[in-house]
Amino acid sequence: xxxxxxxxxxxxxLFVALSFAPLSALAQSDPQPxxxxxxxxxxxxxxxxxxxxxxxxxxxxxxVPVPERIATFDNDGTLWSEQPVYFQAEFAFDRxxxxxxxHPEWATEEPFRTILTGDxxxxxxxxxxxxxxxxxxxxxxMTVADFQGEVRRWLATARHPRFDRPYDELIYQPxxxxxxxxxxxxxxxxxxxxxxxxxxxxYAEATYGIPPEQVIGSTVVxxxxxxxxTPTIIRLPxxxxxxxxxxxxxxxxxxxxxxxxxxxxxxxxxxxxxQWTTMRAAPAFGLIVHHTDAVREWAYDNPSVIGHLQEAxxxxxxxxxxxxxxxxxxxxxxxxxxx
Amino acid sequence: xxxxxxxxxxxxxLFVALSFAPLSALAQSDPQPxxxxxxxxxxxxxxxxxxxxxxxxxxxxxxVPVPERIATFDNDGTLWSEQPVYFQAEFAFDRxxxxxxxHPEWATEEPFRTILTGDxxxxxxxxxxxxxxxxxxxxxxMTVADFQGEVRRWLATARHPRFDRPYDELIYQPxxxxxxxxxxxxxxxxxxxxxxxxxxxxYAEATYGIPPEQVIGSTVVxxxxxxxxTPTIIRLPxxxxxxxxxxxxxxxxxxxxxxxxxxxxxxxxxxxxxQWTTMRAAPAFGLIVHHTDAVREWAYDNPSVIGHLQEAxxxxxxxxxxxxxxxxxxxxxxxxxxx
Numbered sequence: 001x002x003x004x005x006x007x008x009x010x011x012x013x014l015f016v017a018l019s020f021a022p023l024s025a026l027a028q029s030d031p032q033p034x035x036x037x038x039x040x041x042x043x044x045x046x047x048x049x050x051x052x053x054x055x056x057x058x059x060x061x062x063x064v065p066v067p068e069r070i071a072t073f074d075n076d077g078t079l080w081s082e083q084p085v086y087f088q089a090e091f092a093f094d095r096x097x098x099x100x101x102x103h104p105e106w107a108t109e110e111p112f113r114t115i116l117t118g119d120x121x122x123x124x125x126x127x128x129x130x131x132x133x134x135x136x137x138x139x140x141x142m143t144v145a146d147f148q149g150e151v152r153r154w155l156a157t158a159r160h161p162r163f164d165r166p167y168d169e170l171i172y173q174p175x176x177x178x179x180x181x182x183x184x185x186x187x188x189x190x191x192x193x194x195x196x197x198x199x200x201x202x203y204a205e206a207t208y209g210i211p212p213e214q215v216i217g218s219t220v221v222x223x224x225x226x227x228x229x230t231p232t233i234i235r236l237p238x239x240x241x242x243x244x245x246x247x248x249x250x251x252x253x254x255x256x257x258x259x260x261x262x263x264x265x266x267x268x269x270x271x272x273x274x275q276w277t278t279m280r281a282a283p284a285f286g287l288i289v290h291h292t293d294a295v296r297e298w299a300y301d302n303p304s305v306i307g308h309l310q311e312a313x314x315x316x317x318x319x320x321x322x323x324x325x326x327x328x329x330x331x332x333x334x335x336x337x338x339x
Numbered sequence: 340x341x342x343x344x345x346x347x348x349x350x351x352x353l354f355v356a357l358s359f360a361p362l363s364a365l366a367q368s369d370p371q372p373x374x375x376x377x378x379x380x381x382x383x384x385x386x387x388x389x390x391x392x393x394x395x396x397x398x399x400x401x402x403v404p405v406p407e408r409i410a411t412f413d414n415d416g417t418l419w420s421e422q423p424v425y426f427q428a429e430f431a432f433d434r435x436x437x438x439x440x441x442h443p444e445w446a447t448e449e450p451f452r453t454i455l456t457g458d459x460x461x462x463x464x465x466x467x468x469x470x471x472x473x474x475x476x477x478x479x480x481m482t483v484a485d486f487q488g489e490v491r492r493w494l495a496t497a498r499h500p501r502f503d504r505p506y507d508e509l510i511y512q513p514x515x516x517x518x519x520x521x522x523x524x525x526x527x528x529x530x531x532x533x534x535x536x537x538x539x540x541x542y543a544e545a546t547y548g549i550p551p552e553q554v555i556g557s558t559v560v561x562x563x564x565x566x567x568x569t570p571t572i573i574r575l576p577x578x579x580x581x582x583x584x585x586x587x588x589x590x591x592x593x594x595x596x597x598x599x600x601x602x603x604x605x606x607x608x609x610x611x612x613x614q615w616t617t618m619r620a621a622p623a624f625g626l627i628v629h630h631t632d633a634v635r636e637w638a639y640d641n642p643s644v645i646g647h648l649q650e651a652x653x654x655x656x657x658x659x660x661x662x663x664x665x666x667x668x669x670x671x672x673x674x675x676x677x678x
Contacts, residue, residue, distance in 0.1 A: 067550060144592060188552075201596050211406060212596025213527075219593060224585035224611050231615045233592045246563035253483060253572045254558060255594060257540050257551025272563050276570045 035181040037331075038174040038338075044329045047322045048178065051285045055261065056185050062283035064261050066186045071262035072252060072273060073179070075193035075200060075217075077307050078266045078289050079208060080171040081160075083298045084120065086306060087167045088199050091154050093123070095138035103137075112137070136237030140220055143232045144198050151202040165336065168203050173338065174330045175264075175289075179208060187262065192216045192252060194244035194269055198235070216251050218243045244269045249276035264289065271312045278319055286321035288312055293327040296337075374520040376670075377513040377677075383668045386661045387517065390624045394600065395524050401622035403600050405525045410601035411591060411612060412518070414532035414539060414556075416646050417605045417628050418547060419510040420499075422637045423459065425645060426506045427534050430493050432462070434477035442476075451476070475576030479559055482571045483537050490541040504675065507542050512677065513669045514603075514628075518547060526601065531555045531591060533583035533608055537574070555590050557582045583608045588615035603628065610651045617658055625660035627651055632666040635676075 039045040054062035055069065076082035096106070096115045106112030111130035114122045126134075139147065155168050163170060179189050191210055193200055197217035204210040219240040222233050243251050249272045252260060263270070263277035264287035278284040291300050291307060301309035316323050324330070332338055378384040393401035394408065415421035435445070435454045445451030450469035453461045465473075478486065494507050502509060518528050530549055532539055536556035543549040558579040561572050582590050588611045591599060602609070602616035603626035617623040630639050630646060640648035655662050663669070671677055 197593065197596075213594065215596065222589050222592065224588040224615065226611075226614060226618075229618060231588065231611070231618050233589060233615075249563040249570065250561050250572060253561065254536065255552065257536075257554065272565075272570070275565060276563065276572075279565075279568060279570050 035184070036174065036177045038177055040329055040331055042329060044322055044324055048181075048285070048287070051262070051283070052181060052185050052187075055187075055283065064283060068258060068261060069182075069185070069187040070190065070256055070258050070260040071182045071187045072190045072192045072216075072248075072256075072260040072264070072277065073175070074248075074265040074267070074270045074273070075191050075195055076266075077291065078172075078264055078270075079175050079179075079191070080168070081297060082306055083300070084161070085123065086195065087160075087170075088195050089123075090158065090160075090167070091151065091199070092134050092138045094154060094158055095150065096134070099137070132237075132239070135220065135239070139196065140235045140237035143234055144222065145232075147198055147235055148202045151199055155203055163334075168207050169336055170334060171207060172289075172330070173332050173335045176208065176335070178264075179210070182262065183209070188214065190214045190216060190252075190256065190260075192243065192248050192263075192273060194218055194242065194248075196220075197243075216243060216248075216255050246272045248273040252276065259284075261285065263287070265312070266291065267307045267309050268311045269308075271315070274312060274319070274321060275315075278321065286316075286319060288316055288321055288323045290323050290325055292325050293330075293333065295327075296333045297326060299327075374523070375513065375516045377516055379668055379670055381668060383661055383663055387520075387624070387626070390601070390622070391520060391524050391526075394526075394622065403622060407597060407600060408521075408524070408526040409529065409595060409597050409599040410518075410521045410526045411529045411531045411555075411587075411595075411599045411603070411616065412514070413587075413604040413606070413609045413612070414530050414534055415605075416630065417511075417603055417609075418514050418518075418530070419507070420636060421645050422639070423500070424462065425534065426499075426509075427538050428462075429497065429499075429506070430490065430538070431473050431477045433493060433497055434489065435473070438476065471576075471578070474559065474578070478535065479574045479576035482573055483561065484571075486537055486574055487541045490538055494542055502673075507546050508675055509673060510546060511628075511669070512671050512674045515547070515674070517603075518549070521601065522548070527553065529553045529555060529591075529595065529599075531582065531587050531602075531612060533557055533581065533587075535559075536582075555582060555587075555594050585611045587612040591615065598623075600624065602626070604651070605630065606646045606648050607650045608647075610654070613651060613658070613660060614654075617660065625655075625658060627655055627660055627662045629662050629664055631664050632669075632672065634666075635672045636665060638666075 036045055036049065054060055055064040057063055073079055076086050093115050096112055100106055100116055106116060111126045111134055114126065155166060158167060159165060160167055160170055182189055189210055191200055191204055191214065195217050197215060197219050200217050201212045201215050204215050205212065221236045221238040221240045223236055225232050225234055241247065248270065252273065260277045261283060262285045263273050265273060266289040274286040278286040290309065291298050293299060300307055301313060375384055375388065393399055394403040396402055412418055415425050432454050435451055439445055439455055445455060450465045450473055453465065494505060497506060498504060499506055499509055521528055528549055530539060530543055530553065534556050536554060536558050539556050540551045540554050543554050544551065560575045560577040560579045562575055564571050564573055580586065587609065591612065599616045600622060601624045602612050604612060605628040613625040617625040629648065630637050632638060639646055640652060
């Protein structure tokens with residue numbers, strides 16, 4: 001802003017600069033505030049702060065030019081919780097319940113029958129075909145705008161079974177602070193998730209401060225249609241791209257076109273993103289969120305479906321990835337614990 | 340920058356503000372410099388300047404908030420020339436000539452035989468199969484990094500048959516000024532091209548000031564591979580997505596997730612991008628570059644292959660799209676004319 005030499009901006013800068021000159025003078029005697037107050041002191045927090053400090057230290061050996069400051073974050077289990085099932089699956093199940101009256105045949109058709117019985121253990125065993133049927137019934141055959149309207153309505157009304165709170169309140173306070181600290185230091189923060197692109201975009205900006213163009217996710221095939229004088233983008237019941245595992249490295253290259261210097265994940269689905277980000281000479285940081293807190297959140301790393309974390313955890317030491325121990329590294333898990 | 344309340348930034352703002360205070364005083368008496376000096380005065384230039392002025396006028400009826408200031412530009416024929424054939428095709432032909440010694444069979448195999456004869460008229464008649472064979476032989480089977488290295492070497496050595504200049508000098512000076520003017524007013528400028536994503540990214544930042552993450556293009560299927568300790572992204576000989584026609588609207592939604600408020604193109608391949616951008620209540624601007632200058636560039640809008648512009652031109656009046664008449668609206672075509 002201050003480098004934009006228009007009369008108006010210079011005037012504004014002069015005003016702002018003068019207004020905060022006393023504040024800046026004060027700041028000289030005050031210590032800098034802790035950018036990660038919800039992180040306990042320790043090697044994890046120190047490693048993060050040191051990487052960012054070195055990345056912005058001009059002339060230093062690990063300096064990263066601003067355009068290269070790309071940070072990518074998995075979403076489920078890394079920025080918000082993912083138990084007892086992925087929150088987007090809860091959305092799909094709720095959609096089935098809402099649409100059931102118009103589909104009497106679902107009382108006998110799988111996977112709808114099982115979903116309508118509400119038998120959670122049975123739900124965990126639904127196969128791949130069930131996923132596609134569910135996608136077609138709950139995520140397709142409408143415009144992107146209409147779909148996002150449904151997601152918004154769901155986020156405003158649905159409540160998590162364990163915490164009895166809206167799903168978008170089950171986000172990790174320490175990760176919000178990390179996102180903000182990276183952005184304050186010139187990093188561009190991206191979500192790279194196996195979850196649905198249009199689903200995440202409905203709340204990512206308000207919840208994480210991540211705009212739609214910085215969300216990468218799984219997609220269905222979409223189609224442009226001009227209906228009369230109204231152009232629309234329709235979601236079709238067909239999987240386009242699954243942004244998971246090696247797909248995350250592929251999507252990062254396709255959408256961003258730069259290798260990130262910071263990547264954070266929590267499962268083996270993030271393994272290749274961590275490898276793509278860190279396995280090179282340039283300075284880079286790999287972070288794994290390890291779910292170790294059964295009391296405040298969940299403790300898991302080897303379930304059948306969600307959050308399988310074995311290979312990435314095994315490679316962490318040799319690759320120099322930093323592993324967050326939720327139980328000991330995080331003072332609080334969710335923002336509402338601070339209220 | 341000036342709104343970032345850190346000691347260092349405020350100090351910097353204060354310095355900058357004070358340094359340019361005299362300059363700003365001067366500016367009060369001086370008229371603002373023309374942001375589009377290579378555009379002749381007239382309705383086209385006036386329409387562009389007026390749209391941008393209204394988009395940034397807070398409180399005005401056509402004000403556009405900064406995050407919504409998305410401008411999308413086609414590349415071939417809109418930002419640089421595309422005759423006598425798309426420049427990326429010239430790259431492919433040159434690659435075939437360079438690789439021919441290792442492929443004696445190409446002396447009899449099409450499309451390689453025709454390419455090696457250099458018969459341009461015959462080249463124009465190569466069909467879709469030829470395109471796929473050419474893609475496989477010249478654009479695939481290597482890492483993205485290696486491919487971009489080839490493109491860089493080609494741009495540094497190849498010369499356009501008519502102008503005997505590097506291809507990246509055949510860019511439109513008036514469009515460079517338009518891109519800069521939009522960015523100076525808070526617009527995020529994107530390329531949305533039927534051309535290859537990795538091809539365009541090799542020169543878009545240096546040539547147009549458009550970073551890799553703001554380039555949308557056609558793609559081949561890519562694959563992540565960990566070769567020993569080296570992660571790579573390999574380009575496979577298989578078309579993934581063709582970013583043309585309705586595909587442009589689809590890709591804009593998928594990659595950006597916002598509808599642009601400004602779109603510029605030059606062929607019917609840009610029709611749906613123009614419709615998606617402008618057919619709504621919100622303020623928006625559609626621009627068509629009409630190639631009308633056979634002396635300084637080329638005059639065409641209805642060829643068999645390149646730059647077919649009929650339907651978009653027909654819809655322009657009813658849709659309120661602004662049509663650039665190259666011959667009368669542009670003082671110069673290429674930057675080198677100014678030297």
